[in-house]
Ligand SMILES: C[C@H](N)C(=O)N[C@@H](CCC(=O)O)C(=O)O
């Protein structure tokens with residue numbers, strides 16, 4: 001099964017409500033879709049979101065990296081040699097992890113098709129169903145409490161609450177939400193780098209003292225501030241999860257060697273796809289550290305790949321794959337089923353994606 005063509009297209013899907021974090025506000029998913037075609041007529045699908053504030057990747061840089069560097073480096077190669085292909089991609093251009101992820105995902109889709117097996121079975125086959133949280137955007141406390149209750153009505157039992165805007169209001173946000181939802185619902189928080197280390201310790205200790213039962217705090221301080229992350233971890237009881245601080249397997253190793261986090265958030269758009277995400281799983285296992293699998297604002301294509309990884313690997317114990325639940329429409333036929341908080345895998349080869357509607361090809 002040899003690579004004969006790589007096509008890129010745009011996909012646009014409005015969100016149900018604006019997605020707001022300490023870093024940005026977004027109203028629709030505007031992602032790049034990749035199709036890898038082969039001499040056997042098979043097509044593998046991938047996706048990349050332009051999350052400039054986190055990965056540095058824009059739509060233009062994703063398209064340019066794929067067309068001018070990645071495609072050229074692997075054209076004609078055999079899918080059977082996935083290891084060789086991944087080495088070529090890695091060496092074709094530095095950084096550009098979202099572009100690499102889109103192509104990597106399409107190639108793993110083809111790898112599954114080649115061996116006529118669903119990807120999660122090839123990668124480990126640990127389970128067939130996973131349960132995700134859903135994100136509550138950062139807004140005024142009352143509005144967030146209402147959004148939380150709505151999410152619970154939709155069937156979600158774990159909420160990921162965005163904070164990091166203003167420390168005092170963040171405490172108010174969590175008090176109001178906890179009061180509204182009670183104690184049967186798990187609350188995890190994501191500050192998206194919004195606090196300074198000492199500020200984070202003050203806010204989190206207050207949340208502990210108020211008995212708010214926070215499952216973990218995600219990325220309390222700036223991405224580069226590993227020392228600050230460790231300071232938070234050493235000074236609060238709430239477990240600390242590293243998100244923006246960990247892109248590559250090397251980053252994961254460094255964070256764990258420094259003792260700077262209790263948990264690692266793996267995202268395919270940070271690792272450059274499944275190939276390096278698998279390495280983080282192995283590193284985390286060695287350190288006895290559990291992982292979360294997360295996503296950016298992605299639709300069902302790349303989230304599907306993350307679903308397959310999560311289903312394959314037992315070290316992934318926390319799931320934040322709510323991208324498709326945030327979308328107002330579903331333009332993708334096939335793949336896993338997203339119902340309430342449950343994501344169920346099917347046994348179609350690869351990712352099982354049949355067709356993507358509404359694509360605007362860029363060639
Ligand atoms: C969508 C997911 N639940 C999430 O919160 N992802 C990111 C932010 C993604 C973005 O800004 O596109 C995260 O920080 O965990």
Ligand SMILES: [Mg+2]
Nearest residue numbers: 190218219243
């Ligand atoms: Mg995060």
